[in-house]
Amino acid sequence: MAAVASRIAGVKGLADAGIAMVPGEYRRDSDPRQCVEIEEIPVIDLSDVEKCSPARILAIDSIRSASRDWGFFQVHEHGFPEQLMANMMELVHDFFRLPIEDRSVYYSEDSSSKFRMGTSFIPSKETRRMWQDYLHQACYPPCEIAQLPTKPPSYVKISTAYAEAMNRLAKRVLGLFSESLGLESGALEEAFGGERHAMRMNYYPPCPEPELTIGLDAHADPNGFTILQQDTRVKDGLQILHCGAWVPIKPLPGAFVVNIGDQLQILSNDAYKSVEHRAVVNSERTRVSIASFYGPAEDSHIAPLAQLVADEAPACFKESVYGNYLQSFYASKLDGKAAIETVRY
Numbered sequence: 399m400a401a402v403a404s405r406i407a408g409v410k411g412l413a414d415a416g417i418a419m420v421p422g423e424y425r426r427d428s429d430p431r432q433c434v435e436i437e438e439i440p441v442i443d444l445s446d447v448e449k450c451s452p453a454r455i456l457a458i459d460s461i462r463s464a465s466r467d468w469g470f471f472q473v474h475e476h477g478f479p480e481q482l483m484a485n486m487m488e489l490v491h492d493f494f495r496l497p498i499e500d501r502s503v504y505y506s507e508d509s510s511s512k513f514r515m516g517t518s519f520i521p522s523k524e525t526r527r528m529w530q531d532y533l534h535q536a537c538y539p540p541c542e543i544a545q546l547p548t549k550p551p552s553y554v555k556i557s558t559a560y561a562e563a564m565n566r567l568a569k570r571v572l573g574l575f576s577e578s579l580g581l582e583s584g585a586l587e588e589a590f591g592g593e594r595h596a597m598r599m600n601y602y603p604p605c606p607e608p609e610l611t612i613g614l615d616a617h618a619d620p621n622g623f624t625i626l627q628q629d630t631r632v633k634d635g636l637q638i639l640h641c642g643a644w645v646p647i648k649p650l651p652g653a654f655v656v657n658i659g660d661q662l663q664i665l666s667n668d669a670y671k672s673v674e675h676r677a678v679v680n681s682e683r684t685r686v687s688i689a690s691f692y693g694p695a696e697d698s699h700i701a702p703l704a705q706l707v708a709d710e711a712p713a714c715f716k717e718s719v720y721g722n723y724l725q726s727f728y729a730s731k732l733d734g735k736a737a738i739e740t741v742r743y
């Protein structure tokens with residue numbers, strides 16, 4: 399029981415208790431904050447992409463090269479309301495400021511629950527935990543309003559408005575990804591056979607010894623692609639593995655980070671690749687990131703698109719049902735790109 403209570407309290411519980419040393423199960427062998435600052439990932443302007451064809455062609459070309467070279471890029475001038483970005487960020491802080499008695503009812507270790515609070519990744523099984531708590535919320539298909547928190551009072555209103563605006567942005571980006579692969583703009587949406595959109599609000603409280611632990615272990619996202627809002631008040635957090643080195647992704651005010659997930663790698667027949675990334679923590683202030691995971695419907699069968707398979711480019715991946723892929727992802731520890739290798743021919 400004590401173990402469960404400590405998982406419910408999460409790392410916020412440890413930080414609030416003022417611990418001076420990171421407990422053994424959170425420790426890593428090397429300082430993950432060691433990274434190299436080389437070039438920055440591309441920043442792509444999405445204004446006018448629906449209106450004016452030169453702007454659309456430019457954005458599509460930039461998405462193609464960013465997807466090939468980095469698997470990551472940032473988008474700005476995307477039309478997503480900036481106030482809603484700020485409100486959502488504040489909402490996550492406000493939720494975690496609530497006393498544990500108000501939050502604990504949402505704690506669940508069932509990865510199929512549509513709304514839940516959690517800590518680390520699979521805390522009941524992990525021998526090495528991560529310095530993060532989180533909220534998970536299903537957006538499409540949505541979770542029932544009755545499952546969402548009643549505190550803070552604005553929770554339902556802000557989170558559903560955010561999910562709706564994000565869903566619109568994700569669909570626009572999906573069309574651009576399709577065209578960047580030389581396909582009709584609706585090709586990936588059709589291959590997705592519906593949609594699964596969920597968000598994970600990562601909460602990384604200050605850590606007394608950030609050099610000894612990690613906020614989120616290296617992983618590639620299992621979904622189609624992810625649109626991430628970073629905390630512009632915190633400099634260090636997200637890092638991506640690029641050409642064998644960990645590169646920090648600096649938050650750009652007003653921008654979102656977009657990254658390729660495994661399903662886009664499979665559908666594109668390896669033309670685009672999901673890229674390993676991780677998050678580090680700091681001793682000064684809480685960092686929040688909001689990851690919106692967009693991908694196929696859970697019952698969709700995902701395999702390389704016929705248009706991208708040829709005699710000289712045979713299919714690299716077996717067909718899999720996306721819901722099954724997700725289930726195995728959530729049943730194993732985070733382990734770089736291990737998930738996609740299980741469906742490679």
Ligand SMILES: O=C(O)CCC(=O)C(=O)O
Pocket residue numbers: 598600614619626628635636675676677686687689
């Ligand atoms: O906190 C971050 O910047 C990374 C979050 C992330 O990679 C995820 O939630 O999948």
Ligand SMILES: [Fe+2]
Pocket residue numbers: 617618619624675689
């Ligand atoms: Fe991720």
